[in-house]
Amino acid sequence: MTAGTYKPWGKLDIARRVGADIPEGWYVNLGIGLPTLVADHIPEDREVVFHSENGILGMGPVPAPDEVDTWLVNAGKENVTLVPGAALFHHADSFAMIRGGHLDLCVLGAYEVAQNGDLANWTTSLNDRVPAVGGAMDLSAGVRNVWIMTTHTTKDGQPKLVERCGYPLTAGKAVTRVYSDLAVLDVTAQGFVVADMVEGLTRDELQKLTAAPLHYA
Amino acid sequence: MIDKQLEDVAQALSGIADGASVLVGGFGAVGQPNVLLDALGEMGVRNLTVIANNAGFEPDIGLGRLIGRGCVSKIICSFPRGSSTFDTFYKAGKIELEVVPQGTLAERIRAGGAGIPAFYTPTGVGTQLAAGKETRTFGERDYLLEHGLTADIALIEAWEADRWGNLTFRGSGRNFNPIMAMAGRLTIVQAQHVVPLGSILPNDVVTPGIFVDRVVHVPCGDPPIAKVATAQGGTK
Numbered sequence: 367m368t369a370g371t372y373k374p375w376g377k378l379d380i381a382r383r384v385g386a387d388i389p390e391g392w393y394v395n396l397g398i399g400l401p402t403l404v405a406d407h408i409p410e411d412r413e414v415v416f417h418s419e420n421g422i423l424g425m426g427p428v429p430a431p432d433e434v435d436t437w438l439v440n441a442g443k444e445n446v447t448l449v450p451g452a453a454l455f456h457h458a459d460s461f462a463m464i465r466g467g468h469l470d471l472c473v474l475g476a477y478e479v480a481q482n483g484d485l486a487n488w489t490t491s492l493n494d495r496v497p498a499v500g501g502a503m504d505l506s507a508g509v510r511n512v513w514i515m516t517t518h519t520t521k522d523g524q525p526k527l528v529e530r531c532g533y534p535l536t537a538g539k540a541v542t543r544v545y546s547d548l549a550v551l552d553v554t555a556q557g558f559v560v561a562d563m564v565e566g567l568t569r570d571e572l573q574k575l576t577a578a579p580l581h582y583a
Numbered sequence: 584m585i586d587k588q589l590e591d592v593a594q595a596l597s598g599i600a601d602g603a604s605v606l607v608g609g610f611g612a613v614g615q616p617n618v619l620l621d622a623l624g625e626m627g628v629r630n631l632t633v634i635a636n637n638a639g640f641e642p643d644i645g646l647g648r649l650i651g652r653g654c655v656s657k658i659i660c661s662f663p664r665g666s667s668t669f670d671t672f673y674k675a676g677k678i679e680l681e682v683v684p685q686g687t688l689a690e691r692i693r694a695g696g697a698g699i700p701a702f703y704t705p706t707g708v709g710t711q712l713a714a715g716k717e718t719r720t721f722g723e724r725d726y727l728l729e730h731g732l733t734a735d736i737a738l739i740e741a742w743e744a745d746r747w748g749n750l751t752f753r754g755s756g757r758n759f760n761p762i763m764a765m766a767g768r769l770t771i772v773q774a775q776h777v778v779p780l781g782s783i784l785p786n787d788v789v790t791p792g793i794f795v796d797r798v799v800h801v802p803c804g805d806p807p808i809a810k811v812a813t814a815q816g817g818t819k
Contacts, residue, residue, distance in 0.1 A: 418755075419685060419686075420610040420611070420755050420758050421610075421755055421757050421758055422755060434808055435754060436612065436613070436805045436806045436807065436808050436809065437613055437753045437754025437755065437756055437805065437806060438613070438754045438755050439610065439611035439612065439613050439755050439809050440755075443610075443611035443612070443665075443809055444809050445808065445809045454752075454754070454755065454757055455757065456689075456757045456758065456759070456760070456761045456762055456789075457610075457636075457685070457686075457689035457757075457758050457759045457762060458689045458690055458692070458693035458762045460686075460689070461685065461686030461689050461690060464686055465686055465690075465704065465705065465706060489711075496663050496664065496669075496670065496673055496680070497663075497680075497682045497711075498661070498662045498663055498664045498682065499661055499662065499682055499683075499684050499685070499712065500661050500662040500684075500685050501661070501684065501685040501686060502684075503684040503686075503687075503706045503707050503710060503712065504684050504685060504686030504687065504706045507705045507706045507707070507708065508686070508705060508706065534710065534711050535709055535710045535711075536710065537706075537708070537709070537710070538708065538709040
């Protein structure tokens with residue numbers, strides 16, 4: 367197949383794929399940005415509980431403008447709702463859930479993911495701006511499954527999936543799966559293993575956009 | 584009779600000196616002791632070390648305003664973004680910054696208040712934030728040594744308080760407040776409601792009064808509406 371005959375998955379396509387892969391009963395933390403889209407794409411018949419770093423289990427949908435409870439915000443400081451069964455708690459308990467391995471999954475964004483699962487997603491430089499880490503290091507070090515939602519390359523076309531991260535690490539050997547706009551890849555002892563890819567994309571093309579060797583199950 | 588309630592905010596803050604370390608509760612617009620922070624700024628104290636999750640938000644409110652008045656010389660926080668005042672002071676070299684992962688910050692405060700001087704955590708291993716910290720291997724995994732954190736003062740916002748200092752919180756207003764109340768040598772609470780002793784049921788007390796030194800009634804109302812929500816949603 368010739369180049370240019372494939373269409374990358376859109377943000378909602380990726381969110382739908384991630385949502386479809388989250389099993390019934392999982393406790394899940396969604397990172398700020400792209401991952402928040404996943405909340406709206408959990409299959410109807412599945413109960414999944416969303417966690418927020420600032421002390422919420424059981425976050426619900428975005429409130430209607432006239433139903434906002436300003437006493438409830440999520441980790442992105444946006445107003446949210448609670449579902450029946452929700453629980454509120456303090457920050458140390460919230461991170462005990464994260465660090466203690468009680469959460470099943472977090473879905474995060476990334477600047478780079480290395481083939482051994484190293485994650486760089488908190489700062490792109492040592493000096494040029496105010497460093498701010500939030501809960502990213504706790505989530506990536508503490509949660510059992512760390513899935514990444516990202517474009518496969520940067521806006522400049524540079525691969526984000528690499529042999530070794532160039533940007534400062536958030537956590538080592540943390541990522542278990544990557545959902546890019548071109549492929550779904552598992553991070554294994556062998557490296558990146560492609561589980562699925564965009565229709566019309568060839569293995570050669572995908573490899574050219576990836577700075578680490580790709581494997582196929 | 585134990586009565587931790589004080590008449591006004593000025594009395595509640597009396598004795599806070601230059602150079603004090605100050606824990607400040609709150610996350611987003613919720614649970615922020617903004618009235619205490621504003622009054623602290625008006626007192627003109629200098630060289631405060633503030634420990635909080637963020638470095639303030641709006642320039643005219645709370646921590647942002649305290650920084651803008653030049654009262655803060657160092658901030659220990661996890662996410663100093665979204666504060667134009669902090670950015671200005673930081674770029675001008677007028678404020679020192681220590682960035683701590685959010686969960687490590689919470690646990691350092693919890694540990695400090697619980698009499699635990701230090702602990703090992705998996706968070707931050709192999710990162711820039713591990714620089715200079717002891718690493719130890721337990722089982723197959725490496726962990727960083729992090730130190731407990733206490734402070735001269737804790738500034739707390741609560742929903743209800745009684746004269747013994749028992750506290751409840753509302754919504755996501757709990758956040759750092761209960762653990763900071765434990766870690767402050769002088770814990771000062773601004774409470775939306777001050778209620779008679781016994782009206783908070785024992786099982787509903789979130790922060791027992793033993794952790795609280797001063798209470799002041801500040802019925803400041805609901806937090807402002809947050810920025811427009813995007814697609815954050817929840818359980819179907």
